[in-house]
Amino acid sequence: MSENNTGVDVAIRRVDPEVPIPAYGHPGDAGCDLVTTVAAELEPGERAVLPTGISIALPEGYAAFVHPRSGLAARCGIALVNAPGTVDAGYRGEIKVIVVNLDPRESVRFERFDRIAQLVVQRVEQVRFREVAQLPDSARAEGGFGSTGGHAAVAGSGAGQQGGNGYASVVSDREGQ
Numbered sequence: 304m305s306e307n308n309t310g311v312d313v314a315i316r317r318v319d320p321e322v323p324i325p326a327y328g329h330p331g332d333a334g335c336d337l338v339t340t341v342a343a344e345l346e347p348g349e350r351a352v353l354p355t356g357i358s359i360a361l362p363e364g365y366a367a368f369v370h371p372r373s374g375l376a377a378r379c380g381i382a383l384v385n386a387p388g389t390v391d392a393g394y395r396g397e398i399k400v401i402v403v404n405l406d407p408r409e410s411v412r413f414e415r416f417d418r419i420a421q422l423v424v425q426r427v428e429q430v431r432f433r434e435v436a437q438l439p440d441s442a443r444a445e446g447g448f449g450s451t452g453g454h455a456a457v458a459g460s461g462a463g464q465q466g467g468n469g470y471a472s473v474v475s476d477r478e479g480q
C-alpha cells in the first residue's frame with residue numbers, strides 16, 4: 304500500500320477499532336478499498352447491508368461514492384444494489400455497503416475484513432434549478448436510450464409494448480415513491 308501524501312484531508316473515525324484505515328493500492332488509484340467488519344454468506348440473489356467500520360467527515364463540496372470491485376463482480380457475481388452508493392458530505396454515520404449476489408448458482412462468503420467495495424471521493428456541485436419554458440437546442444436533443452444504435456439484441460424483445468426506440472417500455476404509475 305502506498306502513502307497518500309497529496310490530496311484532500313478527510314477526517315475518519317473508526318467505529319470498529321481494529322479496522323484498517325482505507326488506503327489507495329497504487330499511486331493514482333481513484334478508489335480505496337472498504338472492508339466488511341462482519342462475516343456474511345449470501346445465497347444466490349440474496350443481499351445484505353454490510354458495515355465497514357468507518358465514518359468520515361468530507362469537506363463541503365465533496366461526496367464519496369461506494370463503487371463495486373471488478374474482481375468480485377467477475378469472479379463471484381457480487382454487485383452493489385445501489386451502485387454507486389452516495390455518501391453525502393454531511394453524513395457522519397458508519398459507511399455501509401449494500402451487496403447482492405447475482406450468481407445464479409453459487410453462494411458467496413465474506414470474512415471479517417474482506418475487501419468488498421471501493422470508495423471514490425469526488426468534488427460535486429450543488430446547482431440552482433432555474434425554470435424555463437424551453438431548453439436551449441443541442442445536437443443530441445431528446446435522443447437517448449440507444450438512439451445512437453449498435454446495441455446488443457435483447458432476446459424476446461420482439462414481444463411486449465415497444466417505445467419509439469425499439470425497447471420495451473415500462474410505465475410506472477407509482478409516482479413520488
Ligand SMILES: O=c1ccn([C@H]2C[C@H](O)[C@@H](COP(=O)(O)OP(=O)(O)OP(=O)(O)O)O2)c(=O)[nH]1
Pocket residue numbers: 369385387388389390391392394397398399400401
Ligand atoms: O451505499 C451507501 C449509500 C449511502 N450511505 C449513507 C451515506 C449517505 O449520506 C446516506 C444516505 O444515502 P442516500 O441519500 O443514498 O439514501 P436515502 O435512501 O436517500 O436516505 P436519506 O433519506 O437518509 O438521504 O447513507 C452509505 O453508507 N452507503
Ligand SMILES: [Mg+2]
Pocket residue numbers: none
Ligand atoms: Mg438521500
